[in-house]
Amino acid sequence: MPAPLPAPTFDAGAAYPEVEDLREALDAADWPAVRSLLADRDHDGRTLLVREAGDHVDADAFLRRVYDEDPTDQLAGALLGTHLVCAGWRIRSGARAQYVSRSQFGGFHEHLRRAEQVLIDVTARYPDDAAAWTERINVARGLQLGQNEARRRYDRLAHHHPHHLPAQASLLQQLCPKWSGDWDRAFAFARECAEAAPxxxxxAVLIAGAHLERWLDADSDQEWADYLRSTPVADDVLRAAQRSVLHPDYVDRPGWVGVRSLFALMFSLTGQWSAAASQFTVLGNRGTTYPWAYVDYAEGFTKYRSAAYAKGDKS
Known part of the structure; x- marks a missing residue:
């Protein structure tokens, strides 16, 4: 077991140095620096940075000013639209609908409608903007525009970027029962994406994500336990990893912390401790809010990491 084990962090800046650079540029209201940091990024890297900038609470006035100065600017629109989406979801919180107040829903929907107005213009002018389309899928889910509309938005994005994982992960949430979907469609989409990708x-991490969501939807402690003890579930998670993080051609790219975090958790939950330990070793102390929020953030990360290192050589 590595010693000492550092406390986990869910700050994206710990994994991606460019995130810290971006935050400094936003705090300094330095638009040329922001633009430079996002220039020449591939669609995965750009989507990650647009989301991090949009989630930077203190950037509100700056992003609004930049957008107001030129509403036709692609990056300004993507950043402001994403900022409004993030602000809206913070108002709503991550609770199930029955625990969200009417006033929360009001503020949430107001922000999403404003975001939609901005992002519609971005995707009309720049139909290959993966970050903007990804946020429009998030908006469709939040405004409950329906399965068909969410899929239409995804298909528009996939025409330009057929394997864009952030968009696929967003649509997978839409396809789960908690957002008026069903498990057949959720798993079918996850497998469709996994099989189509190189x-x-x-x-293929989407398959692990679908199993996590299905487990969380269990109605009783016994059903929770039975699902995780299922050999087909464990085997399915392992096969997904063998196509992705355990494949010899796999390379960590923007978003890798979330991918490895999801496999680390699902390997732990299904008792595949050696495989879990391999993911925790690469992660170190880095994690992402999803999926660790589902198991009490740092508490769950620490518990499963310790178990993986203790049991990994015996599994």
Whole structure:
């Protein structure tokens, strides 16, 4: 077991140095620096940075000013639209609908409608903007525009970027029963994405994500336990990893912490401790809010990491 084990962090800046650079540029209201940091990024890296900038609470006035100065600017629109989406979801919180107040829903929907107005213009002018389309899928889910509309938005994005994992992960949430979907469609989509992606691509992690969501939807402690003890579930998670993080062609790319975090958790939950330990070793103390929020953040990360290192050589 590595010693000492550092406390986990869910700060993206710990994994991606460019995130810290971006935050400094936003705090300094330095638009040329922001633009430079996002220039020439591939669609995965750009989507990650657009989301991190949008989630930077203190950037509100700056992003609004930049957008107001030129509403036709692609990056300004993507950043402001994403900022409004993030602000809206913070108002709503991550609770199930029955625990969200009417006033929360009001503020949430107001922000999403404003975001939609901005992002519609971005995707009309720049139909290959993966970050903007990804946020429009999030908006469709939040405004409950329906399965068909969410899929239409995804298909528009996939025409330009057929394996864009952030968009696929967003649509997978839409396809789960908690957002008026069903498990057949959720798993079918996860498998569709995994099979279409090249070997060594991260997309098969969606299968692990579908199993996590299905487990969380269990109605009783016994059903929870039975699902995780299922050999087909464990085997399915392992096969997904063998197509992605355990494949010889796999390379960590923007978003890799979330991919490895999801496999680390699902390997732990299904008792595949050696495989879990391999993911925790690469992660170190880095994690992402999803999926660790589902198991009490740092408490769950620490518990499963310790168990993986203790049991990994015996599994």
């Amino acid at each position: 070997d060594g691509a991260p997309n």
